[in-house]
Amino acid sequence: MKRRVIQLFIMVLSVILLVGLFVWLDLLIPLLIGIAIVSPFVIGWQILFDHVQPQGKLAWLLTVFFIPFIGVLAWIMFGRTPRRHRRFKRTSSEIRMLRQAIESEKIVTSPDIGSTYPLTRSLEKLGASGADGHTSTTLLINGEEKFEALIEAINGATDHIHIQYYLFRTDDISLKVRDALIKKSNEHVTVRFLYDGLGSQEIGEDFIEPLRESRVHVQAFDPVLHPYLVFNANFRNHQKLIVVDGRIALTGGLNVGDEYLGKDEKLGFWRDTHLRLEGPIVRELQQLFVENWLYAGQGTIDETWDLFADEEHLSRYFVNEPKGKNGATQLLVTSPGNDVTIRDGFMRLLMDAKESIWLTTPYFIPPPELLAILEVAGKNGIDVRIVVPGKGDEWFSFHATEYYFEQLLKRNIKVYKYNRHFIHAKTLLIDGKVAFVGSANFDFRSMYLNHEMMIAQFDTTSIQELHETFLNDFEESILIDWTMLRKKSSRKRFIEAFCHIFSPLL
Incomplete structure (x- = not known):
């Protein structure tokens, strides 16, 4: 309901502005000319000090100065740098507490793994997780294999399901996944559903309400006010991840939608790759989800770091269950x-x-x-x-x-x-x-x-x-x-x- 009220407000405001445009045209033209002259210099000054690649700076400067109105609007929507993304600062203490609590659960690269695969040490120095040698990996080719594994993992859950996607549709396969989540929630499995506010803007209250009625926790990662009023189009969460019972994880290239099953009339066959994992690396993926969840829910829900990683809950969410020896696996975020x-x-x-x-x-x-x-x-x-x-x-x-x-x-x-x-x-x-x-x-x-x-x-x-x-x-x-x-x-x-x-x- 809240989303519809906002949309109605935007529509009414748009009509008022359109009428005003014709009524006050003589006054607006000088104002628009002034904005077209001044705004590129204001935005251009900001771009000069942005922490982005020189190629990006040059492209933005050209866009802003040669097509002022479109360029300025595009920069407001897409070009702002992460230092303006202040919401993270409000959750940094929560995430810091989480990381401290699960420090003992972090993967440590063993001397054997480090000597056999020296690159793992290099990646770790660059910011990757420790390398684990006891994680099973199964490749999932295309939508059929991925969604079969996804539904199977959901149906087999006994404690919790953590699921996040950049793009989640409202079509047949999306409803099938949603209904599977609802079924497990009704069986007293804790379900947390996280979607990107821009990539999954197709999702509305009609889709979400049945989830909430079944006690599924739902959050949007950086929600947008309206598809036509997007002021945080950059810095999207493009990750695809599901963690089941802290033991099974799926990640890779596929979102949730019928096009990933080759049902898009324009694109036809859809070739993609996903990955199913079991073992210690799942703990790293669990941490990633929880950090995203804490960020998305700050100020709107009462779930805090201790509900995942205090003494009572740590073993529930961060399971230590090594599989057989299997090379080495690392997570990069x-x-x-x-x-x-x-x-x-x-x-x-x-x-x-x-x-x-x-x-x-x-x-x-x-x-x-x-x-x-x-x-x-x-x-x-x-x-x-x-x-x-x-x-x-x-x-x-x-x-x-x-x-x-x-x-x-x-x-x-x-x-x-x-x-x-x-x-x-x-x-x-x-x-x-x-x-x-x-x-x-x-x-x-x-x-x-x-x-x-x-x-x-x-x-x-x-x-x-x-x-x-x-x-x-x-x-x-x-x-x-x-x-x-x-x-x-x-x-x-x-x-x-x-x-x-x-x-x-x-």
Whole structure:
């Protein structure tokens, strides 16, 4: 009801402003001209001191000065830096108390793991969790396997379910997942449901009310006032995570919606990768969820850190249940601001490649430092292969990605366009032995602006599975060559170049 009242208020205000625009047009024109002259300088001054990449600063300055009204509005919605994101400060003490309480539950990289897989030590220094050698990993390919595992995990819950997604629809599969959560809540399983306020803006009271009536705890991560009035479009929580009973976790590239089952008429078949985990690394994922939950609920709910990690609840949520030996597994998490753990992790793994670098990403818009490493690897004879969509879901990102094709081919990098339309997997395989699977795209937004997560794996049982999926993806793709690039029309080249200019903003 509250959401509808706000929407009605916005609609009435919009009508009043529209009428006023015609009535007071003579007075408004000089005012608008003044705003168009002054606002770019005010915003431009702020941009100069923002802690963002120089490419991003330049793109914003050009946008703000050459298209003032649109540029200023876009910066207010998308361009503000994390130091303006003050809500975190109100929850920092809660999160600090949580981290202190679970310090003894944190994974410590054993000397055996550290000596066998030296990269784990490097990633840990860059901000990753400790490396665990007793976590089982199972690759889930595409929507059918992911949602089957998701529903199975929910149905098997006996104590609690923690679930968070960037995008949660209201379609058939979304209702199926929601109803499964309601069923378990009615069986006295504690369910906490967290969704991103912008990515899941499709969710309304009609969807949420049945959850709350069944005692499911529901929170939005940085809710937006209205889809047309978004003032915190950056710094979104792009993570996908479910933790069941502190023992099972699922994470990866798939959100919840029918399109992930290939039911989108535009995109058709949807290729994606997810991961099922059991073992000590689940404790790290549990901490991630709880921190997100505390942040989202501060000031609106009475759940605090001690309900998860005091002496009474610690063993309930942070379960110590090692599985058989299975290589090594680590968690990397990035938050907006100066935290670039995932970017640094990518750089470290790419620089360590000796034979091959295989990458799948729906948006290949890399920061210059990552692109440079790939180019050097390609020139040095390393087998670098990148798989991108044959059909894009976002016009700007799709054409910005294709701008890089010529540059990549010059560096002996193989580029594949997935021929079954859309590939959304975020995976990296180095030398067939080390892998990343998670939520982060290979673009500016995932490296600097979003809350993201990646699972690093070293010689785990799912590495060979991932190797096979890459081979299948190559078979299902078209290898780009110079003949294809020379056939590009001037119009296509212009669109790609235009989109590339704004790539730091995508």
